[in-house]
């Protein structure tokens with residue numbers, strides 16, 4: 080038998096977290112192998128995506144990849160607005176101050192372009208160390224010896240040993256689950272993000288947003304347009320396209336039995352969007368993915384033995400009020416994990432890397448951003464249904480409405496406060512009630528007609544690219560009872576009630592003269608978002624390397 | 634490890650590419666030449682050996698000068714180092730015997746001499762499957778056919794291969810032989826890269842070849858019969874003992890519906906048609 084392969088470090092996943100970790104390891108001469116399951120790096124990834132470079136962070140992406148902004152990003156965000164909506168009434172706040180707080184720069188990105196560019200740099204850097212980056216390889220678990228983690232196992236390769244394993248495999252990290260560090264049980268701990276990339280005629284982005292060279296905009300939307308589901312919408316300008324999407328608390332999505340694609344359509348067809356979209360609406364891609372809520376799941380000690388978790392795999396995705404910061408924290412954490420290993424190795428104690436990484440996350444202030452103490456205080460107070468009900472009732476009452484009117488434009492200042500944005504409780508009040516009341520009391524009606532006709536779900540699925548692993552489904556239903564798995568029928572972004580072409584549907588089966596309602600699953604149209612790993616009773620894995628959906632925009 | 638892949642240009646038999654004249658004979662001039670489809674498996678086997686064991690891969694073909702494109706195609710898929718074309722008028726119209734003599738001589742002239750020679754199973758035009766075994770006989774090395782997977786041990790100078798044996802049931806047989814050896818890859822051949830280092834090397838080779846294939850002519854060696862020191866009487870048409878007794882046109886694909894030819898001049902035949910159609914006209 081041939082000897083087992085061995086590298087000093089194995090990095091699993093080549094999103095921003097993995098790319099940062101691998102680049103930092105390779106620059107320090109660590110022999111590093113990067114394994115990515117996508118057919119090309121980026122083909123599995125989706126984000127909004129505004130990538131931040133925070134002034135206070137020890138690492139930003141252009142520290143590690145100097146030509147990043149020029150080569151891999153879309154437009155910078157130079158203006159940031161929050162729209163409070165109630166019916167056709169809109170009250171807009173300029174929250175550019177909040178956006179610029181602690182921000183060196185912030186660019187919109189499309190993940191296929193960004194991640195594939197990063198991957199080329201990472202491959203060059205790591206190849207020099209004797210490692211390199213491979214696509215089309217799915218890591219399926221941890222390699223253990225005598226109960227200790229000593230490497231990884233893959234679908235496509237024989238087991239590989241390593242002194243340091245970085246799990247940068249994103250949300251629904253199979254490695255974090257295997258190590259017992261994360262589970263996928265509680266819908267409260269996750270958001271679901273859904274996004275459309277919209278093609279724009281040449282010059283239309285500049286014209287319709289009134290932008291000059293080097294300018295771009297971000298818009299957020301909240302209020303009564305999302306059927307009471309907690310969350311909001313976003314719109315970011317790219318070079319020649321728009322990224323428009325929604326991010327909702329998964330528990331709320333399930334509770335309201337809302338259809339994610341319909342919520343996206345509610346945004347796309349809102350009169351306000353007629354400013355930028357016309358009846359020539361052309362969607363390039365529909366995509367979705369779970370997003371961890373760091374306030375609840377960021378692991379305070381994201382390591383075990385030789386394994387360190389970075390980025391979404393460790394739950395390091397911060398919803399800072401309405402602003403979403405995941406990619407930047409993944410970059411910082413990846414680089415800090417690399418730093419920790421390099422230091423530990425130089426002290427001939429590579430096994431100390433994990434503890435050192437944890438310390439760095441704390442000392443560099445990353446952990447405090449992810450799990451702010453202030454939020455914890457607010458949470459115990461405010462996240463109780465009776466409290467929410469009272470707050471909502473007060474807000475909605477003449478007293479509350481008077482308060483909103485009296486505050487008027489001071490509200491804009493409050494919304495722009497980074498201090499307050501850290502503490503926004505996770506309830507209906509800030510997501511739905513307050514914006515609705517603000518729009519009703521302070522907003523003006525939008526007159527324009529919106530002529531957008533979004534594609535239906537069948538067309539959205541039809542225009543995605545898949546390489547289906549026929550006969551080898553990556554998700555299996557463990558319990559097909561409606562009570563156990565029925566939530567997936569609506570929550571799955573490519574399934575819907577009364578739609579036969581999606582992943583999940585409800586059916587009636589007759590056995591021994593008895594009729595039973597059950598849930599059935601067909602993984603063919605799956606976009607690998609991870610939702611049903613949490614809301615249904617499934618055996619959930621990612622598809623084999625190179626198989627499954629392939630995003631071209633991300 | 635020095636390997637050679639034998640490849641051949643064949644008419645592109647795909648629908649829409651191939652042309653036949655009225656008699657059903659292939660029109661060579663009208664039909665584009667492509668690499669023999671089965672040779673792809675030989676190329677994959679050679680590439681796997683290069684990736685796993687290092688060394689060089691050369692691609693060799695016998696044919697008209699226009700085969701340069703076929704060789705370039707082969708270079709791109711196998712990341713070949715060198716290309717050899719055995720080409721002159723004297724070699725033309727060779728049967729498998731004369732081809733084998735020519736190729737065996739060319740293999741003997743290569744420096745360093747090959748450790749492994751790969752060929753695909755049958756060509757799409759001749760379909761004989763003779764060239765490989767005859768070349769081995771002429772060169773004097775063992776042949777392993779129907780290979781579906783293989784591994785070489787360069788230190789022990791041995792080859793271990795799994796071959797697909799078709800009988801009443803399909804069986805896999807493992808054989809071992811010494812190097813140099815001739816390997817005929819089966820269409821079922823599956824290259825396997827289960828080590829990261831192999832996949833990384835594969836990626837390196839792809840990068841290197843992208844540059845090389847752009848200037849593939851610089852890596853091309855053309856040998857004629859004089860270079861190979863071959864007597865024209867023993868190669869090409871003159872050196873071919875095969876006598877073609879007749880050529881059957883390729884049968885046309887059967888039509889979806891059955892057709893009966895009817896002579897419109899014959900009253901009898903026309904009456905039969907009317908009889909057959911009468912019930913349909915009645916709306917049945």
Ligand SMILES: Cc1cc2nc3c(=O)[nH]c(=O)nc-3n(C[C@H](O)[C@H](O)[C@H](O)COP(=O)(O)OP(=O)(O)OC[C@H]3O[C@@H](n4cnc5c(N)ncnc54)[C@H](O)[C@@H]3O)c2cc1C
Pocket residue numbers: 091092093094095096097114115116117120121123124125126127128129130131216217218219247248249250253271272273274324325326367368369370389390391392395396403404405406407409621
């Ligand atoms: C709709 C939406 C909007 C968002 N908006 C923003 C935003 O505006 N700004 C922001 O900063 N963040 C945003 N996020 C969050 C952000 O996308 C993530 O936080 C970020 O991508 C995390 O980076 P990562 O490197 O940890 O993981 P990922 O980017 O998810 O990368 C993980 C990589 O690992 C690979 N992988 C997974 N499993 C395996 C395996 N088993 N074997 C091999 N490879 C594997 C994947 O293919 C992928 O390439 C948004 C997310 C969504 C869904």
Ligand code: SF4
Pocket residue numbers: 554567570571572573574582583602604605606607608609610611612
């Ligand atoms: S089947 Fe599950 S993972 Fe796939 S798209 Fe639907 S909810 Fe997401």
